[in-house]
Amino acid sequence: MSVIEIxxxxxxxxxxxxxxxxxxxxLRRRMEEHFKGCEHCSAVLDGTRNVVRLVxxxxxxxxxxxxxxxxxxxxxxxxxx
Amino acid sequence: MSAIPTALTRAxxxxxxxEEVALIARVCAGEKQLFYELIRPYERSVYVAAFxxxxxxxxxxxxxxxxxxxxxxHLSSFRSESKFSxxxxxxxxNEARMKRRKDRKYLYDSIDEPGEDESGDYFPRDFADWxxxxxxxxxxxxxxxxxQKAIASLxxxxxxxFVMRDIQHLSIAETAAALEITEASVKTRLLRARLxxxxxxxxxxxxxxxxxxxxxxxxxxx
Numbered sequence: 001m002s003v004i005e006i007x008x009x010x011x012x013x014x015x016x017x018x019x020x021x022x023x024x025x026x027l028r029r030r031m032e033e034h035f036k037g038c039e040h041c042s043a044v045l046d047g048t049r050n051v052v053r054l055v056x057x058x059x060x061x062x063x064x065x066x067x068x069x070x071x072x073x074x075x076x077x078x079x080x081x
Numbered sequence: 082m083s084a085i086p087t088a089l090t091r092a093x094x095x096x097x098x099x100e101e102v103a104l105i106a107r108v109c110a111g112e113k114q115l116f117y118e119l120i121r122p123y124e125r126s127v128y129v130a131a132f133x134x135x136x137x138x139x140x141x142x143x144x145x146x147x148x149x150x151x152x153x154x155h156l157s158s159f160r161s162e163s164k165f166s167x168x169x170x171x172x173x174x175n176e177a178r179m180k181r182r183k184d185r186k187y188l189y190d191s192i193d194e195p196g197e198d199e200s201g202d203y204f205p206r207d208f209a210d211w212x213x214x215x216x217x218x219x220x221x222x223x224x225x226x227x228x229q230k231a232i233a234s235l236x237x238x239x240x241x242x243f244v245m246r247d248i249q250h251l252s253i254a255e256t257a258a259a260l261e262i263t264e265a266s267v268k269t270r271l272l273r274a275r276l277x278x279x280x281x282x283x284x285x286x287x288x289x290x291x292x293x294x295x296x297x298x299x300x301x302x303x
Contacts, residue, residue, distance in 0.1 A: 009202055016272035022253070044205045047279040055247050055278075060228045061129050064138050067145075068124060072117055074146050079113045079153060 006030045011041045015048060096122060102161055109157045116153055123166050126249055127173040130259075133244035134177035136233050144180050148173040163258070167251065171259045174241070203273050206280045231281040235274055242267055243274035 006027075011034050017023045018031055035042045054060070096104075104119045120127075127148055132141035152159075152172050159168055232240060245256040246267070256271075257264045 009204075012205065012276065013202060013272070016275055017268065019275075020253075022268075040205075044276070044279070047283060048275050051275055051278045051282060052247050054224075055228060055232070055243075056250065058248075060225060060232070060248060061125075061132060063125055063128055064142055067128065067142060068121075070142070071124065071146055071149065075117055075149065075153075078150055079116060 004030060006034050008034075008038065008041055011035075011038075012044065015045060018045070019049060019052060101165055105156060105159065105161075105165070108153075113153075116156075120149055120152065120169065123169050126166055127169050129244060129248055130170045130173040131177040133232075133241050133248075134174060134181055134237065140180060140184070141177065144177040145173060147180075148176040151176065164255065167255045167259055170245070170249065170251070174259060203276050205276055206283075227282060231278050234281060235277060239270050239274040239277065242270040243278070246271050247275070 011031055014023055014027060014031065018028065023031075035045060101119070104115060108116050108119055124145075128141055128145045131144035131148065132138070135141045135144060148169065152169055155172075159165065232243065235243060241260055242256060242262075245251045245259055246253070251259060253264050253267050253271075256267045260267070262270075
């Protein structure tokens with residue numbers, strides 16, 4: 001079954017929804033077909049996925065040292081222990 | 082119910098929703114000492130939400146503390162139709178924004194500027210392949226710094242959506258609710274933020290770009 005072609009600009013527009021699996025199956029098929037033949041868009045997809053994976057693993061930001069102790073102290077002062 | 086509920090599932094760090102509702106009821110009924118237990122799993126989410134607005138550790142910590150105190154005072158108004166974590170994040174965002182408005186050091190921030198037009202298309206700047214980054218690489222301080230710097234460089238309206246969605250793992254609907262914007266805006270801003278993050282991080286991370294021909298390649302098809 002032939003798939004209707006899609007342009008690079010259209011692919012970029014839907015890239016985020018593609019990563020989130022929030023597009024309809026027909027559009028997904030067209031985008032997958034496009035990635036097969038377009039090095040540039042595959043690179044953009046891989047890089048964007050890397051960004052999502054890197055920040056999503058929870059280590060991009062740490063709580064400042066002693067945060068919990070200071071919070072507990074503040075809560076105790078305000079709420080009474 | 083006598084024991085202090087502490088059972089967080091190891092896999093998700095989340096607590097059973099029924100246990101949470103029960104805990105909220107006990108705090109509202111006067112067991113104030115359980116409040117910290119209630120909010121403990123969300124310390125980081127609340128801090129990161131405040132940090133996404135303020136981009137300053139000390140101020141974000143102050144705003145987070147204020148948010149928790151406010152959450153305590155308004156706990157009886159929390160309705161369990163929404164998620165407790167989203168409710169806390171919303172309070173943290175409001176506290177942080179209030180602080181940003183009041184504090185002179187944020188005076189020149191371009192928060193009221195529209196920024197770039199979000200309805201137009203964003204064109205990626207570079208098309209080199211990005212080699213897979215092993216997760217242990219994140220332990221490297223320079224990579225974490227690069228990530229933080231890239232996030233800081235986003236315009237606030239994109240940064241807040243990006244942080245809620247990709248760092249806090251809120252759904253599109255929850256992000257829209259927390260930021261009080263439409264789901265369509267969340268999607269548009271998220272796309273822009275992710276593509277921009279990729280462009281910002283692309284050439285910098287320690288040769289993380291893998292080039293098949295061995296040279297830097299910048300190709301623009303338009």
